[in-house]
Amino acid sequence: MSKENLFKWKHYQPEIILLTVRWYLRYNLSFRNLEEMMWERGLSMAHTTIMRWVHQNGPDLIGEFVVISSRPMARGE
Incomplete structure (x- = not known):
């Protein structure tokens, strides 16, 4: 599914x-903390x-985050 269709309407x-979903998944923040931010x-x-x-959107991002974070990083990334 394309990005345009995923966020249509x-x-x-x-x-x-x-960004908001990523911050919630990555850091130990509550929904109210993110609301304030x-x-x-x-x-x-x-x-x-x-x-x-x-x-x-969390399940989709978790899958992408695991794939990205599991590969070795090259110098300068």
Whole structure:
């Protein structure tokens, strides 16, 4: 499924959604912590919206994250 179809009809830009979900999966942050972080950056969203994004897009990102993090990194990456 292409990126355009995955985020069709979403209120926020795909980059914001992916960044927020990635921060939740990578760091030990709560949905309310992420809500506050986004508010500090000028974006108003509810913690339940972030939770919905994690539930919808998290499994796909976990699969990509495991593949990317399991390969050896070259110098300068």
